[in-house]
Amino acid sequence: MEIRLTFNGALAQDPAIAAWFGERTGPLGSIARAWFSRMRDCGDDVVELLHDNFPTACVEDVPFAYVGAFTRHVNVGFFMGALLPDPHGLLEGTGKRMRHVKLRPGVEIDDAALLELIDASYRDARDYVAARRRAT
Secondary structure: OOOOOOOOOOEOOOHHHHHHHHOOOHHHHHHHHHHHHHHHOOOOOEEEEEEOOEEEEEEOOEEEEEEEEOOOOEEEEEOOHHHOOOOOOOOEOOOOOOEEEEEOOOOOOOHHHHHHHHHHHHHHHHHHHHHHHHHO
């Protein structure tokens, strides 16, 4: 089994994330909030934390997605994005594993395709956690 990035300290509802969203108003904050909510809704086992000042969704200690609000766009990022199926070509980036989707106010996105990416990333993290348990 490959080694993955893991984080300690994730909570069911991290107050630091509520504060992060409280500081981000306007269209970018709304976009980030909506997509992070979708990550939270993936399963009862989703926990969260701030990592590098980005709200990050995890299964146990394994991160699967994050949101980041920037000056003109929001990133919906995936820790193992390079390995995700992306038939709609939404993912950007050239990292070994990380990929993201840029969202801009007023620019339509294929919501169903982005949800597929979020769900696939969640299932990948969940399956990794289950395989790690079986291996111990």
